[in-house]
Amino acid sequence: MLPARLKHYFLFCCGWLCVILGLIGALLPVVPTTPFMILALACFAETSPKFHRMLLNNRWIGPPLKQWDQTRTVRRQTKLQAVVMLVIAFSFSIGFLWGEWLYQLALLALATLMIGFVLHLKEAEPKFEN
Structure with a gap:
């Protein structure tokens, strides 16, 4: 089992990696955007309430992420x-x-x-x- 601090940094970095891949997906149709943003949302829910809110309140991707966050x-x-x-x-x-x-x-x-x-x-x- 990972120590809590290491797990925190790992999930935080995974969250940002997913955001970057999601942004690439917005530009390249081969890479999906939504699944990466959902993964980022999950990572930030564990590590950073600030970035979790940032994704949920984004005017372009916020509404589908809010729907996913509330109803799956x-x-x-x-x-x-x-x-x-x-x-x-x-x-x-x-x-x-x-x-x-x-x-x-x-x-x-x-x-x-x-x-x-x-x-x-x-x-x-x-x-x-x-």
Whole structure:
């Protein structure tokens, strides 16, 4: 078992690594943004209330993270967008590596895992207004 101080620093560094990977994911469609930000949120919940609040109050990623933090759900539209982006990005990547079957299989396996992860997330109940 890790000493408390070492665990604190490890989770804090993992949180920032996830934020950086999430920001890269915002720019590159191959890397998912939301799962990394959710992981960062979890790391900061343990180590830094300040950065945890910073993520929750961010105007771009705050609303889905608040929903995840409160209900452990994502919207169906968010899941659909993520799956579509993953399919498009991985299709281009696999096509770019045409003839390199080993890399293509590795990308296909990674795409399958990522899509499976996204589809496995629990969906938020739709809100009906009168």
